Amino acid sequence: MSMHGVRPKMLGFVSEEVSAWLVALVALVAGGLLTAFLALATYELYQQQLRQRFELLASERYSRIEERFEDQVQRLDGLRRFFVFATEITLEEFNGYARPLLHRTQAYSWAPRVPGPARQAFEQRATQVLGRPYEIQQLTDDGSLRVSPARPIYYPVLFTQALKLLRQPLGLDLLSQALRQDTLQRAAKPGSMAVSAPLNLTDVEPAYARGILMAAPVFAPHDPDPQPRGYVMAVISMRQLMAEGLPNAAQDNLVVRIRDLSGPDSQHEVLFQSDNRGASSTLAASHLLHLADHDYQLDIRPSLAFMQANRSSAVPAVVFLGGLLSVLLSALLFSLFSQRQRALTLVEQRTGELRISEQSLRDTHNQLRSVLDAATQVAIVATNLRGVISTFNAGAERMLGYSSAEAVGSLTLEALISPQELHQRARDLSQRYGREITPAQAMFAQTVQEGGKEAGEWTLQRKDGSHLLANMLVTAVLDEHGLWVGHLAICIDVTERKRVHEALAARDRLLDKLSAEVPGGIYQFRLRLDGSSCFTYASEGLRDIYEIELELLRQDATAVFERIHPDDLLRVRTSIRHSADHLTPWREEYRVLLPLAGQRWVRGEATPEPEEDGSTLWHGYLTDISDLKRVEEELRALSVTDSLTGIHNRRYFQERLKVELERAQRDNQDLAIIMLDIDHFKRINDQFGHAVGDHVLRSLCQRISQRLRRTDVFCRLGGEEFMVLCPGSNAEQAHSLALELWQGVRSVVVEGVGQVTASFGVAGWRPGEGADALLLRADSGVYAAKQAGRDRVEAELS
Template identity: 60%
Template sequence: MPLQAVRPKILGFISEQVSAWLMALVVFLAGSTLTIIIAWATSDLYQQQERQRFQLLVNERFTRLQERFEDQEQRLASLQRFFVNSSDVSRDEFDGFAQPLLLRSRAYVWAPRVLRDQRVQFEQEVSRQRALPFRIRELNSLGELAPAVERDEYVPILYSQTHSLLGSPLGFDLLAQPLRRSTLQRAQASGKLAVSQPMQLVGVEPAYATGVLLVAPVVSLGGTEPYGFVMAVISMRQLMADGLPKPDRDNLVTQIVDTSDQQKRLLYESSNALANSDLVATRRLTLGDHVYALTLRPSLVFEKGSGFSLVSILAMGGLFSLLLSVLLYMLVSQRQRALKLVEQRTAQLRLREQELRGAHGQLRSVLNAATQVAIIATDLHGVINTFNAGAEQMLGFKAEHVIGRLTLESLHVAAELDARATSLSVALGRRIPPSQAMLVESPDNPQEAREWTLVREDGSQLTVNMLGTVLLDEHGLWVGHLAIYLDITEQKRAYEALAVRDRLLKKLSAHVPGGIFQFTVEPQDNWRFIYASDGMRDIYEIDTGVLQRDAKQVLERIHPLDVERVRASIRLSALQLSHWREEYRVQLPQRGLRWIRGEATPEELPGGGTLWHGYVSDISDLKRVEEELRALSITDALTGIHNRRYFQDRLKAEMVRLNRTSGALSVIMLDIDHFKRINDQYGHAVGDGVLQELCKRISQRLRRSDVFCRLGGEEFMVLCPNTDSTQAYSLAMALWQSLRSAPMESVGTVTASFGVASWRIDEGVDGLLLRADSAVYVAKQAGRDRVETVARERAPAGPRSGPD
């Protein structure tokens, strides 16, 4: 009876086919019911999580915007102190001080007070200094700048530092318009910072024209009345949106209204779409003497990022139940399918057997056709059972005189086998007989082709490269060995001649300071060092072999601020066939930042491209004095580490490098826990000592390439170039442990809250710092004295201390 005729019954009356359908239906109904219950419970949980997520985003956005407002006040206050402490400020001095302050501000302005009887003399003096006509001006009825009418007093713009493409309206009288006049009067009356009502800024691109003036009076030492005003021209669009997520990635819709504006005009409104949600949050921001209402609502990006859909849960649960039902049906009904599969596999095995016999004949033909390579196979005892035509030609033996008579050991020089067997026995810790020395792989370099000396039939010797491997049968059992030999006698002679030339060249280049090179740029923009002396390895800390394969690795060592200039000078030298000479910086893994001087002479290659002959040398000692002077301006006076200005410059430089090349970048932010309590309890002198001891401990744990800076107060930042999130988190844990591992004198154990963030593609400076600041905020909220990362980069939680 054939197998297909057997149809077993379930419970004596239900057929196998019907039982499969019944079981699948029961499983599908049970899974659907469970899916409905889970979807109902998940919906309630999701709504609560969505509210918590919105509040976290609101707090982060409010903190960031309040810091920006405070930063603008601090920058203008520093410019005010500059004028107060200087008896006379020239245009160059103003530009040199104000230019670094231009961050999210359209312009900084100095406007002196000029009385009616001083106007003519003032205009003549400024015209003489500028070598250009200068007049005090105001806007006429057509909106154009025209000479100002007679008034008792003027406040004209004299100095201006701006990034605006439209320039600055020098000479514009700020008392000519009511809004500006009101702001100046409030600043003069209070002696403090004053902010204007929302206005259209003059001399600013239309897209950034809506903004405010932040005004500070300048009073001479010992005086009572201001003799002028310094102002920050602030575009609300630039202040609010610069560095925040792009509209298509922003989770929040932001609106700002000046509470003192009776018309309640929108001073700023983000351009992203509003989500259909009842979530809303309102905060109060202060700038100068004004209070602004900040309203935050979820955007469509926030709504899409929620990722919850009741329909999707029901659909996935139903689909899973259906798939499980189908699987059970297939498992129950697979018996007949298995029998058919056995028949198919049997037919396939018979076909493979026929193909294997044909392949064996083809392999024999291939072995005999390989006349330039010796292919020799042996059994487990080393007796030769395959000796191809290439082996006959190379060694002079006939196959019939070798097969079954000679061993592989008899073809090798006995002294080489003994030496190799001794070294392998020491490396492997067991005795290796000489007869197997050529077949045992080295533990350091498995599958390596090794050089041997063979003995021909006439007694002469032949140098070959040998690659040996084991032979396995169809069951995976070890049945013998296979050895492949390649004659390298002539190749070895050529290598020896080249080695003599290379040794001579290395001796000559060893006495030359720096590195000597031959460098080519081919038509396909392929950069390659044809020759690089050992000095090149010392200059760039890159092996000369790597340089000869890919010269562009040198560009990765060059400082990001210099690499484009070096590229351009190389292209110009190739275009004009002119002498190349450049000084630039390199960032080395071991020696850090070094200054390099390079010179080379180009020549055009016949097939296209350019060849340079030249040298490079280290001139870091010549640059050290200049760097030491520069360090005075970028160092924190109390702790001796870098200050906020240097951190911002380095972070921008690293961002430029990442956008042009690739790599990783991480930042670690830390804030001392309860530092105000230390100052209040022990005094500021002890607090300063705590800051110095913390910097000492942290600095000892950092690499040469890391940048450790004090942002202000008890807040510090570590910039970690070429460091991914895992490495940065490990470093932060080490810094955290080094700080709390030993108490400090007088105050005991001092702890800090750490936040870690790593750069993401298309992310700006503010985005990276916002995530680091958010991680510190999370650490503070979680009890302080810990290391935290943002949600998508969070590493496994480290040790946690109890609440402070």
């Protein structure tokens, strides 16, 4: 019958051509589903990365705003202490102290307490001090000032220092308006500070008119009077406080809003709102800000600039490539199934050829019998069911000393086995199976009943009575009907191989004893041409180094590379490949991550040699050097730390400056440095001694470190010279930071010495500029500050 008459249809119910189209369609649908899944996973990964970037920016912006709020509290508290410890303060003294504080603050004012009977005398004295007519006034509903009526107590503004002087509200009685009066009442206790509800600031530019008033009471030291001497106040415009020093609206990645939390939820006033547009996104962050006794809510959302800068094209690429691959796969499957018809025709041709080969195989079978008889190194013995030998080849004659005529029909297979061994195995099998096993059955039972797939080791007895050790495989012989008609035994002399194995085992035991005394572990490592690897030998020490069983190492070395630290894995693999390619000694130090011991350091050395199959075999050792690495890290930390102040030293600064310059050049980022030199430090050492000088250095370092950001690097270059490295900051931002540091240094008196000042120089990195040029410009700034009288910050020199 022709093959075409019995050929089945593909899939059992459709024709071959339709099946090809159906398989291609299934492949296309499956590819589309997989592409959709990958696109969804890519989109989820993009959203996760976007969320992480936003949270990082929002956290940094919150930290900066929180620092500004805390700075306002510290400045007002400093002004309060200025009044607390002074008996009488003149207008010039007030202006000299308050003017440097006007950074992100509209104005600072002083309002003393004036009893009603002392009003006229106070107004006359204020007129003389200010050099202009002075009257106590109150604020009307339309925002104008008029003479205040008689009251028991007044708190009129006497001194004021404003950022931009339009018309100062001198004489304004703070008790004449409910909001200001409420603020003073909440700040009436010693050490307290209060913030007003949002109000319209008087005599302030319209853009900054909406703000708050922060008041702090001033009590005379050891004065039992329960009422304060007066109040110092800071007039703060939230827009001015937030806008200065932050990115412009076109470049800002965040939309920031600050709301006042006083009053009911529906009346929370927005004190500051970014000018840039917010993006339509679920990303948002909310934080609580504290200013004195008042709480504000900070809301942060991503801007359009943020979303445009973090736009991802991965999802369209995945969809395009996935769809393309799906179409190509469908076309390939259609082509393969369409060729099945041609393949079936070829099968018919091959079937005819196989029939011709069948006869050749019969002839080959007869030839195989002759080949087996010619096997002189292998004894082949066949028996009937009773064990009587029916076949005895030339190899059996040579191995056992019997001729074929002597063995066939006369001897049994049992007669060729050592009687003592045969009886012992019969007893063992009887105990194993729980029934009597005769010696004649013993040599067949174990091999035949367990499948006859493995050779057993037996002691054979020659014709002359001598013995030899052989591997004997006994299998059942079946006829064409599957009936058991006899046995076939194949024997190989293993006497010499047994002796060699025993010698090798003794050598391995000696090697294990020696390797147990060696610190670490010794090994043989083989790398094959296909990239697979294993440890052909591994001492016990490698189990402790990698926490992996030795048997697993001998099979596959993949588990070892999984233990290596991800940051070191590529380097180790590269060094192994280089050693194999050039046959050079391998030496490496790397980290491993162990389940029990955690992270450890390992040092390894090995010598390679090529093998005939193209593999490379290394002989080497591994040892744990974690303790040595720990000592090296401690020495490294000591080498980059200034022992006196505890900050980084010159060496660390030079290393970090090199790294940050490379990063700024590569990523086009800002970078600035601040150099400062303590004024008259030699005079301090000469006058008070070096111990006091050391105390001055430590005190200055502590104050400056508290005012720096986490990303800034503070180092001591030597003596009284210090350096601040500001990654991500330009010269203008570094100058603002230097002003804060300068104020922090000069505003705190060092015990036993008095006021200590410093001269500051600022330099911002310019594209293409090297480290020496940058340091030289900062040093020139310090020199210019000292030439101008010291105790100042010199801006970046052109």
